[in-house]
Structures are given as structure tokens and as C-alpha cells.
Amino acid sequence: VVIGGDAGGMSAASQARRRRADLEIVAFERGDYTSYSACGIPYWVGGVVDSRDRLIARTPEVHRERFDIDVRLRHEVEGIDLDKRTVAVGGTNEPFDHLVIATGAVPIRPDLPGIDAEGIYGIQTLNDGEAVRRALDEDRPQRAVVVGGGYIGLEMAEAFVNRGLQVALVDLNPQPMSTLDADMGALVADALEEIGVELHRNERVEGFETRDGRLTAVATSEHTFPADIVVLGLGSRPNSALARDAGIGVGVTGGIRTDLRMRTDAEHVWAAGDCVETFHRISRRAVAFALGTHANKQGRVAGINIGGGYATFRGVVGTAVSKICSVEVARTGLGEQEAERAGFDPVTVSVESSTRAGYFPGAAPITVKMIAERRSGRLLGAQIVGKEGAAKRIDVVATALWNEMTVHEIEGMDLSYAPPFSPVWDPVLIAARKAAEAVEQT
Amino acid sequence: VVIGGDAGGMSAASQARRRRADLEIVAFERGDYTSYSACGIPYWVGGVVDSRDRLIARTPEVHRERFDIDVRLRHEVEGIDLDKRTVAVGGTNEPFDHLVIATGAVPIRPDLPGIDAEGIYGIQTLNDGEAVRRALDEDRPQRAVVVGGGYIGLEMAEAFVNRGLQVALVDLNPQPMSTLDADMGALVADALEEIGVELHRNERVEGFETRDGRLTAVATSEHTFPADIVVLGLGSRPNSALARDAGIGVGVTGGIRTDLRMRTDAEHVWAAGDCVETFHRISRRAVAFALGTHANKQGRVAGINIGGGYATFRGVVGTAVSKICSVEVARTGLGEQEAERAGFDPVTVSVESSTRAGYFPGAAPITVKMIAERRSGRLLGAQIVGKEGAAKRIDVVATALWNEMTVHEIEGMDLSYAPPFSPVWDPVLIAARKAAEAVEQT
Numbered sequence: 002v003v004i005g006g007d008a009g010g011m012s013a014a015s016q017a018r019r020r021r022a023d024l025e026i027v028a029f030e031r032g033d034y035t036s037y038s039a040c041g042i043p044y045w046v047g048g049v050v051d052s053r054d055r056l057i058a059r060t061p062e063v064h065r066e067r068f069d070i071d072v073r074l075r076h077e078v079e080g081i082d083l084d085k086r087t088v089a090v091g092g093t094n095e096p097f098d099h100l101v102i103a104t105g106a107v108p109i110r111p112d113l114p115g116i117d118a119e120g121i122y123g124i125q126t127l128n129d130g131e132a133v134r135r136a137l138d139e140d141r142p143q144r145a146v147v148v149g150g151g152y153i154g155l156e157m158a159e160a161f162v163n164r165g166l167q168v169a170l171v172d173l174n175p176q177p178m179s180t181l182d183a184d185m186g187a188l189v190a191d192a193l194e195e196i197g198v199e200l201h202r203n204e205r206v207e208g209f210e211t212r213d214g215r216l217t218a219v220a221t222s223e224h225t226f227p228a229d230i231v232v233l234g235l236g237s238r239p240n241s242a243l244a245r246d247a248g249i250g251v252g253v254t255g256g257i258r259t260d261l262r263m264r265t266d267a268e269h270v271w272a273a274g275d276c277v278e279t280f281h282r283i284s285r286r287a288v289a290f291a292l293g294t295h296a297n298k299q300g301r302v303a304g305i306n307i308g309g310g311y312a313t314f315r316g317v318v319g320t321a322v323s324k325i326c327s328v329e330v331a332r333t334g335l336g337e338q339e340a341e342r343a344g345f346d347p348v349t350v351s352v353e354s355s356t357r358a359g360y361f362p363g364a365a366p367i368t369v370k371m372i373a374e375r376r377s378g379r380l381l382g383a384q385i386v387g388k389e390g391a392a393k394r395i396d397v398v399a400t401a402l403w404n405e406m407t408v409h410e411i412e413g414m415d416l417s418y419a420p421p422f423s424p425v426w427d428p429v430l431i432a433a434r435k436a437a438e439a440v441e442q443t
Numbered sequence: 444v445v446i447g448g449d450a451g452g453m454s455a456a457s458q459a460r461r462r463r464a465d466l467e468i469v470a471f472e473r474g475d476y477t478s479y480s481a482c483g484i485p486y487w488v489g490g491v492v493d494s495r496d497r498l499i500a501r502t503p504e505v506h507r508e509r510f511d512i513d514v515r516l517r518h519e520v521e522g523i524d525l526d527k528r529t530v531a532v533g534g535t536n537e538p539f540d541h542l543v544i545a546t547g548a549v550p551i552r553p554d555l556p557g558i559d560a561e562g563i564y565g566i567q568t569l570n571d572g573e574a575v576r577r578a579l580d581e582d583r584p585q586r587a588v589v590v591g592g593g594y595i596g597l598e599m600a601e602a603f604v605n606r607g608l609q610v611a612l613v614d615l616n617p618q619p620m621s622t623l624d625a626d627m628g629a630l631v632a633d634a635l636e637e638i639g640v641e642l643h644r645n646e647r648v649e650g651f652e653t654r655d656g657r658l659t660a661v662a663t664s665e666h667t668f669p670a671d672i673v674v675l676g677l678g679s680r681p682n683s684a685l686a687r688d689a690g691i692g693v694g695v696t697g698g699i700r701t702d703l704r705m706r707t708d709a710e711h712v713w714a715a716g717d718c719v720e721t722f723h724r725i726s727r728r729a730v731a732f733a734l735g736t737h738a739n740k741q742g743r744v745a746g747i748n749i750g751g752g753y754a755t756f757r758g759v760v761g762t763a764v765s766k767i768c769s770v771e772v773a774r775t776g777l778g779e780q781e782a783e784r785a786g787f788d789p790v791t792v793s794v795e796s797s798t799r800a801g802y803f804p805g806a807a808p809i810t811v812k813m814i815a816e817r818r819s820g821r822l823l824g825a826q827i828v829g830k831e832g833a834a835k836r837i838d839v840v841a842t843a844l845w846n847e848m849t850v851h852e853i854e855g856m857d858l859s860y861a862p863p864f865s866p867v868w869d870p871v872l873i874a875a876r877k878a879a880e881a882v883e884q885t
Contacts, residue, residue, distance in 0.1 A: 008867070041802060041862045050862075055802035152861075282857075293867050294860035315855050322859035331859055358480060360497035393832070396839045396858045396869070403856050404846035413757050414845050416838045417764035417773055418736035419594075420483045420492075425450070425735050427838070 002088055002097035003070075004078045004243070006030025007037065008296035009274025009303075010103030011059065014070045016304025017099075024308075026070045029090050031077035034127045035061050040293055042130035043153065046137070047160025053134075056127065081247035083267050099269050099307050102244050102257060103300060106237035106275035106291040115209030120216030121231045124153050133232065137164055142229030145169070146219045148206050150177030154234025155189070155325045158198045161232075169199040169226050171206055171219065180321060181384050182336045184351065185370055188386040192328040239276045239289045254278040256289035261313040263303040271307065273299035280316035283334050283381060283402060284343035290317060319382070320399045322392045329392030333399040334382025337372055346375040348443055350435040354428035356390040358420035367391040369432040371398075371408065378407040378440040383432065390422075397429050408436040444530055444539035445512075446520045446685070448472025449479065450738035451716025451745075452545030453501065456512045458746025459541075466750075468512045471532055473519035476569045477503050482735055484572035485595065488579070489602025495576075498569065523689035525709050541711050541749050544686050544699060545742060548679035548717035548733040557651030562658030563673045566595050575674065579606055584671030587611070588661045590648050592619030596676025597631070597767045600640045603674075611641040611668050613648055613661065622763060623826050624778045626793065627812055630828040634770040681718045681731045696720040698731035703755040705745040713749065715741035722758035725776050725823060725844060726785040732759060761824070762841045764834050771834030775841040776824025779814055788817040790885055792877040796870035798832040800862035809833040813840075813850065813874040820849040820882040825874065832864075839871050850878040 003010040006028050014026050028035070036059040044050045061072040073090075080089040081102075087094035108123040110116060120142075122133050136142065145161040147154045150172035161168045170177065170193065176186030177193065177200065190200055201221065209231065210218040219226045239256035250258045250266040256278025259265055265272050274296035281288045298314060305312040320333040340347040349372045357364040367387030373380055383398040385391055401411050411433035418425055426434070445452040448470050456468050470477070478501040486492045503514040515532075522531040523544075529536040550565040552558060562584075564575050578584065587603040589596045592614030603610045612619065612635065618628030619635065619642065632642055643663065651673065652660040661668045681698035692700045692708040698720025701707055707714050716738035723730045740756060747754040762775040782789040791814045799806040809829030815822055825840040827833055843853050853875035860867055868876070 038800060038802070038862060038867070040860075041800060044803065044862060049804060050802050292860070294858075297867050298855060313855070315852075317857045320857045320859045322861045322864050324861065324863040329864075333857070333859070358483060360480070360483060360492050361486065362491060390832075390835070393835060393859065393864055394838070396836070396871075397842050399857055399859065400839050400842040400846075403852075404842075404848070406846070410757075410845075413740060413755070415759045415762045415775070415841055416736075417762045417775070417835065417841065418482075418734070419764045419766065420480065420486060421766040422764055422771075422835055425480070425739050429838075 002095055003028035003101040003103060004088065005103035005105055005274070006035035006072055006074070007039070007103065007105060007274070008293050009300040010101055011036045011064060012297050012300025013101045013103065013271065013273055013304035013307065014064070015068050016301050017307040018068045018070060020305065020308025020310055027095065028064070028070055028072045029076040029078050030072065030074050032126050032128050033074055035059060035064060035072055037127050038293065039126070042124055042127065043156035043160045046130055046133050046157065047163040049163070053127065053131065078243065081243060083247055083270070086269070099271065101303055101307070102265070102270065102272040102276060103274045104240040104243055104276045107240045108233065108237045109235040110233060111235065113206065113208045115211050115216070118209050118211040118216040119214055120229065121209060121233065123233050124157060125237065136230055140229065143167060144228050145230045145232065146171060146226050146228040147232050147234055148219070149234035149236065150174060150179065151234050151236055152321070152323045154232070155193065156323065157232045157234060158193060159196065159326050162196050162198060168197070169201060171201045171204050171221055173203070173205055175202055178325070178330060181330065181332055182338070182370065185368065185384045185386050188368060189325055189328060189330055192326040196326045237275065237291050239278065241276050244272065244276070252278045252287045254287050254289040256287070261315065262306045263299055263314060271303040273303045279314065282316045282318050284339065286343065288317065290319070292321065318399050318402045320395060322395060328386055328388060331385045331392040331395035332382070333395050334380065334402045335372060336382060336384065340372055340381045345381055347372045347381055348375050348436065348439045350432060350439050352428065352432045352435055354431055355424050356387060357422060358424050361420040365389060365391070367428050369428045371432040371436045373408045373436045373440055375440065375443055378409050378437060380406055380408055380411060394429050408433045408440060412437050444537055445470040445543040445545060446530065447545035447547055447716070448477035448514055448516070449481070449545065449547060449716070450735050451742040452543055453478045453506060454739050454742025455543045455545065455713065455715055455746035455749065456506070457510050458743050459749040460510050460512060462747065462750025462752055469537065470506070470512055470514045471518040471520050472514060472516050474568050474570050475516055477501060477506060477514055479569050480735065481568070484566055484569065485598035485602045488572055488575050488599065489605040491605070495569065495573065520685065523685060525689055525712070528711070541713065543745055544707070544712065544714040544718060545716045546682040546685055546718045549682045550675065550679045551677040552675060553677070555648065555650045557653045557658070560651050560653040560658040561656055562671065563651060563675065565675050566599055567679065578672055582671065585609060586670050587672045587674065588613060588668050588670040589674050589676055590661070591676035591678065592616060592621065593676050593678055594763070594765045596674070597635065598765065599674045599676060600635060601638065601768050604638050604640060610639070611643060613643045613646050613663055615645065615647055617644055620772060623772065623774055624780070624812065627810065627826045627828050630810060631767055631770060631772055634768040638768045679717065679733050681720065683718050686714065686718070694720045694729045696729050696731040698729070703757065704748045705741050705756060713745040715745045721756065724758045724760050726781065728785065730759065730761070732761070734763065760841050760844045762837060764837060770828055770830065773827045773834040773837035774824070775837050776822065776844045777814060778824060778826065782814055782823045787823055789814045789823055790817050790878065790881045792874060792881050794870065794874045794877055796873055797866050798829060799864060800866050803862040807831060807833070809870050811870045811874040813878045815850045815878045815882055817882065817885055820851050820879060822848055822850055822853060836869070836871050850875045850882060854879050
């Protein structure tokens with residue numbers, strides 16, 4: 002039995018099927034869709050992607066016909082009985098030999114006056130995306146307020162601009178994209194303002210004004226913004242209530258605890274995706290990141306193990322990437338303050354370089370910030386903001402982090418060079434070189 | 444004293460200067476330019492880059508005024524006397540305390556009938572590039588033959604097409620770009636044929652027909668091609684004659700041997716760039732690759748050491764990248780046959796994927812071939828051919844190779860994902876996953 006029909010759950014199901022034709026596999030999904038790209042929702046809302054169905058990787062029919070997985074939509078599992086090995090769903094008790102919990106994340110929805118007014122949306126599921134699309138098409142809103150400056154908030158701000166709305170973004174932090182250090186976030190802020198997003202930093206939303214149950218304005222610590230539509234982009238937390246209620250171990254992050262093979266502490270119960278916590282290889286702490294790429298990998302690991310194979314999930318280094326307006330934004334490892342909180346004494350450098358040889362058409366600015374440990378020179382993290390061709394370089398840093406390299410080692414690496422792709426010193430190498438110099442001087 | 448005014452030599456000179464203001468530094472360059480991007484020449488010839496001067500990173504004046512380096516152009520060093528510590532140049536003997544040999548590479552120029560005819564060019568130096576530009580502008584050639592299907596040959600074939608010429612490419616190998624395995628080279632061949640380059644594979648050039656000392660045709664093992672202009676792209680070998688004549692150690696590759704700090708076996712004599720051989724970290728053999736990025740790094744290492752610092756060059760993994768017509772091409776590590784020759788038993792996989800999420804505008808095909816060692820699963824190399832956004836992914840593989848990772852380790856890595864940048868499984872991860880499966884099955 003699989004609870005949750007998206008990345009984590011369905012990867013587990015299809016991998017288990019691949020290794021064991023004899024298993025009966027049932028997946029319960031409370032929504033209307035399976036295996037879709039939640040990350041693609043803002044692009045569909047904004048019109049960059051033209052059809053909802055293109056976001057769906059595998060429909061219930063495909064799961065059923067190609068993988069012999071019995072997918073039941075609009076079925077919400079209400080409880081897990083570990084002793085009887087059953088789940089309660091739709092008034093009956095479904096027995097299991099193996100259970101996969103892939104219940105995803107719940108969006109953070111603060112308990113503010115007016116929060117339940119019509120016109121206030123989250124962007125968590127494809128159903129949410131549909132609701133926003135419908136509101137845009139039917140209600141023709143003019144003024145949007147986005148609450149929260151994380152990835153989804155910023156992508157939604159851009160989507161609204163693309164749809165012709167006036168957009169204000171209200172963020173509690175000194176700069177949007179607070180997963181970056183503030184100096185790098187400032188570059189993202191510039192890109193947002195360039196397309197006309199009105200940015201309000203260090204501002205707390207205190208409530209929503211309504212008329213006849215419909216949103217009319219957003220009240221913050223500083224302003225009142227008239228608004229026809231609001232999107233909440235305040236992040237999410239692991240949806241682990243079902244597991245916790247069943248007595249399955251949940252960690253300090255609120256995510257379900259698993260071992261390397263994605264086993265929970267209950268026998269024959271596995272978990273994968275946004276509902277679990279995992280291991281941060283640099284801070285060495287438990288973390289919960291809601292990212293489809295982890296969900297896919299973890300689900301695959303669970304499925305292989307259920308199917309009798311051997312696979313492990315070895316943690317994360319905190320890599321993330323996004324395209325916000327004209328800039329590409331990426332990060333991996335620890336930021337400056339995160340490094341300090343983890344107990345490191347960080348040395349940081351920032352370099353401005355070019356995505357291609359300076360003389361080559363299309364060469365565009367790229368800023369790389371790199372963070373290393375004082376004395377040892379060990380790489381701790383990096384952040385990149387730049388134009389086309391900038392962000393994917395973060396994967397080099399992620400790979401270096403994975404291998405616990407020092408910045409001294411990185412500066413000598415044999416990365417590719419040709420004028421259409423890089424200056425003769427790749428920006429990542431320049432950053433490592435400067436970081437190595439900074440480490441030597443401290 | 445520095446012999447050679449390009450990447451290796453001038454990086455050494457400026458790094459030494461940075462650490463020691465008191466040094467007298469003289470650099471002898473036999474050509475007309477210093478510190479230019481040789482890799483940019485085909486783009487300038489083809490008109491993608493509009494001015495020769497944009498290829499020059501630092502003019503002699505900059506070296507002189509900003510770095511106090513006495514650059515002497517059109518000065519060819521004729522000999523090195525290790526006992527007296529002098530170099531013979533322009534009829535005098537110039538004394539040195541430290542000598543940097545950065546004499547670059549000599550293009551391979553087979554001793555064929557007619558090879559010295561007017562109309563036959565190499566593409567090695569900026570002077571060569573100027574000669575070809577002049578020929579294109581003044582002689583208005585119609586038919587070009589490119590001999591050799593390596594990076595420079597292919598880039599020149601494209602440049603000639605851009606300039607409106609009919610282009611035939613003659614290559615001894617079964618596929619162009621023989622630094623790739625033939626199956627990947629075939630994808631490059633398709634891209635060349637798409638823009639109208641006439642490809643002749645497995646064909647050997649046997650001589651050049653001339654009239655009044657001017658080229659008229661190229662005779663191969665199979666055909667006679669009328670030609671107004673020929674470019675030789677047959678690769679190069681280390682220009683180590685000066686060093687060898689002075690008794691400095693030269694390796695089996697023909698490159699000058701150095702230690703990690705870029706010291707030759709003669710005291711106070713250093714070497715850097717295309718004239719040296721280096722260590723291949725995967726085959727564990729000496730190799731000589733003529734690449735500006737290595738030259739810059741090696742020169743920098745030599746200069747830091749001359750200046751009293753400590754730096755090392757830790758070898759290469761064989762990374763290279765190029766843009767050929769509509770495709771991006773990259774490789775790192777060992778190819779299938781190279782792996783066999785080095786003694787490995789390789790397992791190879793190829794995967795076709797997409798540069799972005801399939802539904803995201805601009806998603807384009809990418810093929811990744813990955814080579815791993817049987818049994819251990821150790822990564823040995825990879826090759827990538829694809830459209831925009833494909834090639835720079837090779838740096839992830841290069842970083843993984845540098846760290847001697849297995850494909851099993853790679854498949855779990857935390858690489859960045861967002862729809863504008865990658866499918867939820869990055870093509871590199873998919874290739875590693877398939878390679879890991881292939882290793883398990885053998």
C-alpha cells in the first residue's frame with residue numbers, strides 16, 4: 002500500500018513493481034492527479050507552459066496499465082494501524098505487507114484574520130494551480146499580492162506579471178530568496194523590480210481585509226495593499242501527522258525519520274519524499290527539504306528495497322536552482338550564517354565574471370559567492386546569480402561538496418573550457434581561487 | 444626570462460610579479476601578439492567575433508605598464524645554455540636566474556607533395572588567423588577543404604560555411620571528432636552535414652595539386668577535391684625542441700617533463716603550457732594536451748613558485764568542450780577504447796534525455812554516454828552531445844572523476860533541479876543510474 006500518488010509514492014511503487022511482478026500494489030491519492038511536476042505549476046499559471054496535462058508525467062491510467070498499480074484517486078487515508086497492518090481509507094481497512102508513506106508536505110498557512118477569504122491561494126498541488134488559473138481567467142483580477150519571497154513566491158510573482166497583473170511581494174526577510182545570503186538576494190530583488198514587481202522587504206502580513214467573504218486587501222506591519230488575489234508562498238512542513246499518530250518516529254524537523262534505505266522505525270513501513278527528514282552532508286544535521294528531485298530518488302530507493310534489491314539514499318547538500326525573471330539563481334551547501342550556526346568559521350568571497358569568454362556573443366554576467374572553512378579551506382557552500390548559462394554551474398560545486406573537497410583542490414580541477422561556454426578560468430574556479438587566497442590570508 | 448608570450452608564459456610572469464616586485468622580468472615572443480585566445484580564432488575567422496583585438500586578453504603594453512614585464516615581440520629564442528644560465532636571442536645572450544619555457548605547440552604538418560603551396564594554412568597562432576582572414580577577404584575563395592576532423596578542423600569548417608564557402612572535410616577516422624567514441628562522433632557528423640559540410644571519412648590526404656605555386660586541389664586516397672583554400676587541423680605536438688637541445692628532460696609524449704610545481708629537471712628552469720606533458724589522473728599516464736586552460740593554470744603555478752609561494756598542478760582528467768554548428772560537444776576522462784588501452788574493462792551506456800523538463804520551452808535533446816569500470820563501478824569517463832545547455836554538464840562528470848567516484852555514488856548526488864534547467868533526473872544522473880545497473884548485471 003502506498004499513501005500519496007506523487008513523486009515519492011509512485012517512484013516507490015513502480016520500482017517495486019519492476020523487481021516483483023507478483024506484488025499487489027495499491028496507491029491512495031487524495032487529489033485528482035498522480036505523478037505531476039509541482040515545480041512546473043507557476044510556469045503553467047504564467048503561460049510559459051501551455052497545458053496542464055504537460056505537467057503530468059504519468060496518469061493513473063499509465064500506472065494502472067503499464068505498471069499494474071491500482072491507483073485510487075480522491076481517497077484520503079485516515080489512519081494507520083501498525084499492529085493489524087492496515088490503513089483506514091474510505092470506511093474500510095486495507096491490509097498491507099509493506100506500507101509506503103509519501104504524504105508530501107503541508108503548506109504553511111498562518112492563522113491570520115481573513116486567511117480563509119475567497120481569493121487567497123496556496124500553490125502546493127495541481128488542484129491549487131487549477132484554482133489560480135480559473136481565478137485569473139474568470140475573475141480577471143488586477144492586483145496581486147504574493148506573501149513570501151521563496152522560490153514559489155517569486156516564480157508566482159513573475160507568473161502574475163506575465164499575466165498582466167500589478168504585483169506586490171511582501172516578505173519578512175531583508176531580501177527575497179532568503180535561502181541565499183542577503184547580498185546575493187539583492188541581485189534577485191533587482192531582477193524582480195526590473196519587470197515591475199513592487200518589493201516590500203522586512204514586512205509582516207498581519208491579516209486580510211474582506212468584503213462578503215472575498216479578499217479586498219492585505220494588511221501588513223507597514224501598509225494596506227488593495228488586492229484581488231493573494232498567493233501564499235510561505236513554504237511548507239512535512240506532512241507527517243498520519244505517521245506520528247500511528248506511533249512512527251518523527252524527527253525534530255517534523256519529518257518522518259528513516260534509515261538509509263528509507264525504512265521508518267516501524268517494521269515494513271517505508272517513507273519517501275517531502276514528508277521525511279534527511280541528512281545534510283555538510284551541517285551533519287537532519288533537514289526537511291520539499292524537493293521533487295529528492296522525492297524521486299527516495300521513492301526509487303524505497304521501491305528497490307521493497308522489491309528485494311539494495312539501494313540507499315545518502316543525504317543531501319542543499320542544492321536548489323530557479324529562474325526568476327531574467328536571472329538564474331542557484332545555491333548549494335551552507336550559506337554564511339548557516340555555516341556559522343552549524344559551528345563552522347566561514348570565509349566568504351564573491352566574484353563577478355562572465356558566462357562565456359568576454360568577447361563571445363551572449364557573454365553575460367555571473368556572480369559566484371563561495372564559502373569555505375577558515376584554516377582547513379574546506380568548501381562549505383556556494384551561491385550563483387547570473388544570466389543564461391549561469392546556474393547549472395552549481396552542480397560542479399554540489400559535486401565538490403559531496404566529495405568534501407577544499408577550495409585549494411577545486412581551483413586546480415580540469416573543467417571544460419571553450420569560448421562559447423566559459424572564460425578560460427571558469428567562474429567556479431575563479432571563486433575557488435579567491436576563496437583559497439582568502440583562507441591563506443586568515 | 445620567459446620564452447613565449449602567450450597563456451603559459453605570461454601567467455607565470457604576472458604571478459611572479461605579483462609576489463616579487465623586485466624581479467626583472469623579460470618575455471620573448473616570436474610572434475606579434477601576447478596573451479590571446481587561440482581558441483577564439485575560428486570564431487573570429489567565421490565572423491562570430493567581430494574584431495581580432497577582442498581575442499587579445501593583454502597587450503604587450505599592458506604587460507609592460509601594469510605588470511612591469513619587458514615584453515619583446517618578434518624575438519625568437521635560439522638556444523638555452525644551462526651552465527651559463529643564458530638564452531641566445533637576437534644575437535645576444537640574455538642571462539637568467541629563473542627561466543620559464545612556454546614555447547607552446549607546433550602544428551602537425553605532414554610532409555606531403557605541395558604542402559607549401561600558397562593557400563594552405565594552419566590555425567595555430569593569431570598570425571595564422573590573420574592570414575586566413577586576409578585570404579578570405581582578398582582572394583574570395585569559393586571552395587575550402589579542411590583536413591582533419593578535430594576541434595579546430597570542425598570549428599574552421601563551420602567558420603567557412605558562415606563565410607559562404609563550399610566546404611569539404613577530409614578525415615582519416617571513421618567519424619569526425621575522434622576524441623569522442625564513434626557512436627557519439629556520428630551525432631557531430633549529422634550536425635555538420637546539416638549545415639552543408641561535405642564529410643569524407645576514412646580518407647587520407649595524399650598531396651596537394653598546385654598551379655604556379657598556388658593550391659588548386661587536394662588529392663586523397665579516394666578523390667581529388669578542387670580547392671581554393673585549405674586549412675590543416677591535424678593537431679599539434681609539444682614544441683619542446685629548444686628544451687631538448689639544452690638537455691632538459693622530455694617525456695614519451697614529446698612534452699617537457701615537470702614536477703607538480705612545474706619545475707623541469709634542470710635547476711631554476713620551469714615550463715608551462717602546450718610544451719609540457721602532464722599526468723592523466725584516470726589512465727595514470729603522461730599526456731600532452733594543448734589547451735589554454737591548462738596553460739593558464741600551469742603558468743600560474745610556475746609563477747607562484749618562482750615568486751616564493753607554493754602551488755602545484757595536479758594533472759588532468761581529459762576534459763574538453765566545443766560548439767560545432769547546432770550541437771554542443773563535450774568529453775572527459777577516457778573513451779571506450781582509451782579505457783581498454785589503459786587496462787580497464789569498461790562498461791558503457793548511452794542515454795537520450797532532455798536539457799530541460801520535457802514540457803518546458805527550449806527543452807532540447809541531449810545524449811550522454813558514460814563509461815565505468817566493470818565490477819568496481821568506478822567512473823572512467825563520459826561524452827555529451829546535445830543542443831544548447833547540454834555540454835557544460837561535463838564539468839559535473841569531470842569533478843566526479845577528479846574524486847574517483849563510482850557510478851553508484853554519482854546516481855545519488857544532489858544536483859540541481861528546476862524545470863528550466865533539467866528534467867527531475869538530470870541526464871548525468873540518469874546515465875550514472877543506467878551505468879550502475881549495467882555494472883550490476885555484468
